[in-house]
Amino acid sequence: MAFIQTDTFTIRGYECDASGRMSVPALMNMMQESANRNALDYGIGIADLAKRGVGWMLMRFQLRMHQYPRYGETIRVVTYPTEVEKYFIYRDFRILAEDDTLLAEAGSTWLVFSIEKRSMVPMPDFIRSLNPPAGLTHLPKLPHKPDFQSTPFTPTKTKESVVGWLSIDQNQHVNNVAYVEWLLETVDNETLETKKLTEIDLVYRTESHWQDSVQIQSAVETPQTFLHRIIHTESGKDVLLARSRWVTD
């Protein structure tokens, strides 16, 4: 059976930032919540996978913001899987206003890893055989390796940080949205005050854990875009690579 998840969320004061707009991390948290609920309906929730010794890893996420909701507005988050391949499963998200205006949309790519080996494995059959909803228009599949993943850059801002207790989730690793909070904090003040984020494109590479030290780097790429990189200090591995796009408010 195919399942389309629809959740409504009324935006609370603390889900808005200093500009009065809904904060992108708050929205991404809601999208993650809806994805989890949809996965439960499909029998592919975190616990369903853990029983079989495997876990989900988000590999790619690209969010486009068309219009920001504000305090008190009710939004609908709609999400469903779009396609399953040997190694990857794709999931789309649409964020709608009460009058059906498309506020935002996102594509994502997920893989499955072996908990024991900590490495990627082919999609198990119980996931491979699921039925995505039919007859819907899909967002284009995200490239597994976007250009910015291999663009070297000299950071104009670097922040060293230690992973705190409140950044880890019930799986004991840093929640996907915490990284986005960190990288937003390395954007320069003028951009934060006078522009708004219109697109964020993320490549998740390695997990990180409580008390790990990480370096959060960013660089101006063009007048509209920043490049971001989060590095696990001890291993030197890339945790996350990203590009963000901003427009004048």
Added chain:
Amino acid sequence: MAFIQTDTFTIRGYECDASGRMSVPALMNMMQESANRNALDYGIGIADLAKRGVGWMLMRFQLRMHQYPRYGETIRVVTYPTEVEKYFIYRDFRILAEDDTLLAEAGSTWLVFSIEKRSMVPMPDFIRSLNPPAGLTHLPKLPHKPDFQSTPFTPTKTKESVVGWLSIDQNQHVNNVAYVEWLLETVDNETLETKKLTEIDLVYRTESHWQDSVQIQSAVETPQTFLHRIIHTESGKDVLLARSRWVTD
């Protein structure tokens, strides 16, 4: 007219911490949201005050956790003003499970400040004359100056931090709950992993703003309690003083 605010919240995955329990900052955010909604009904919301050149400041907050809710549970936040005095207004909160179990309760004390002078003013008449709901049992009024406010301590842990964009709210200052997030991050690892917060008592002293540098200090007071202090680095002023109490899980 008297208004009792009741909001129901179903706990989302990201509102729980690594222990699987609802996180205290997430709960406090919901309480703040309900208080704001209740204030709107009374005509004493942030915008109502701003029109008259004044603003709210939370001075005291004491939360007692009796039982932690978990993912997917629905809680009710009930809040209302209990008494108005010349300089202070008191507000109680109760958190209830679906079967009416009392999960948590909190008392709070608020004052009004002049936006121009940045100093406390007597409660304006439109606030002074409001009618708290009658016939309800109130929590005891919190002492304006609890003992721990003047207990000097030598910090066993100090963290320097710069106020980030995501910690400020639409009033352009640090949101009350962000301070609690910061002080929880200075509690030692063993306590975070093996105990749970059962009480937190807060004295808010000065506001802080985006990009301010703050020092977050904590010290072990007894085997069950920590003392906390947040200092505004440049002015040396106390921003927050607190005591937290922990019990073995």
